Amino acid sequence: MRTLREFIISLPKAELHLHIEGTLEPEMMFDLAMRNGVSLPYASVDEVRAAYDFADLQSFLDLYYAGAAVLVTEEDFFDLTWAYLERAKADGVVHVEIFFDPQTHTERGIEFGTVLNGIARALKLGELYLGITHRLIMCFLRHLDEESALATLEQARPYLQFIDGVGLDSGERGNPPAKFEKAFHAAHEMGLRAVAHAGEEGPAGNVTDALTLLKVERIDHGVNAIDDLELVAHLATHRIPLTMCPLSNQRLQVTPDLSAHPLKKLMDAGVLVTVNSDDPAYFGGYVADNYVAIAEALDLTEADIAALAENSLLASWR
Ligand code: ADE
Ligand code: ZN
Secondary structure: OOOHHHHHHHOOEEEEEEEHHHHOOHHHHHHHHHHHOOOOOOOOHHHHHHOOOOOOHHHHHHHHHHHHHHOOOHHHHHHHHHHHHHHHHHOOEEEEEEEEOHHHHHOOOOOHHHHHHHHHHHHHHHHHHHOOEEEEEEEEEOOOOHHHHHHHHHHHHHHHHHOOEEEEEOOOOOOOHHHHHHHHHHHHHOOOEEEEEEOOOOOHHHHHHHHHHOOOOEEEEOHHHHHOHHHHHHHHHOOOOEEEOHHHHHHOOOOOOHHHOOHHHHHHOOOOEEEOOEOHHHHOOOHHHHHHHHHHHHOOOHHHHHHHHHHHHHOOOO
16 A cells, blocks of 8 residues: 555655755765864764754754854755755655755855855756756845845845845844845845745744735745734735745744644645745655655645645745
8 A cells, every 4th residue: 555655755746945054964964074174063973963952943043054064165065955856856846946045154254156056056957867947045044134135135146047036034033024124125126036934933923024024925934824814814815825844843842743733724724835844954854754744743634735735836936
């Protein structure tokens, strides 16, 4: 008999919420640290994995930004992206929309072009050799100021042919959408599309503000949208997708008990919900693992699961 995982893998699907820096597996972290002469505060791969016990979003981000220090050359960004695409292929992913965080790298002296060229070359080869189409989304780090976001947008200008949209990530608490109104306005003026993380650790009001102030097309996470039924109806009526990430929400204590995750309630309310992996190397699973986890926790039917996969294609920018 076909297993649940085999059924999930058999469905063509898009991954729309994936931070490329969040695909850095501990093994590759060690290999790249060696290659680049970067010292790590861990003695072994097992020690790294043991450290992945997160109390909240910030405790994860502290480790995640530290881990990204091993990424130095264009080859590193290529290898990271290629390894992700091979795993996505194995999960039945046909289209990816990848986030990258340029400020994580430019702040430590890595050129914008080094990051962009490595990722873009792997995406191109992924299309040729794995048949996976792609879009690329540049995220602003919301714990930094808007000046830094605007400077990053300027650095992106020579590479706009490779960048489809902007996003907003990092710590949501204390960094509301309103802080980035000018940067998103400037991005729209440059012809870029937009998404934003909202309602992950922040309130439903951040989802509303991301839509009205930043004019985003999709909401990343949006878990707390469930607290505002008028907002839920608005998301459903206007077909505004939510890119949800069950294992991330579980590991970052957003919904520690997955059986309490609002994904099915939102689906039933008519919201275009999708399932994604966020930072799979840190949260214990790639996209198929996320489908399996939420399907088991919420008792989803095969029809529900097929609808989620179809939603991912509908919500994509293919
Ligand atoms: N950057 C990487 N993963 C993130 C998440 N889950 N929330 C906010 N910023 C992130
Ligand atoms: Zn995310």
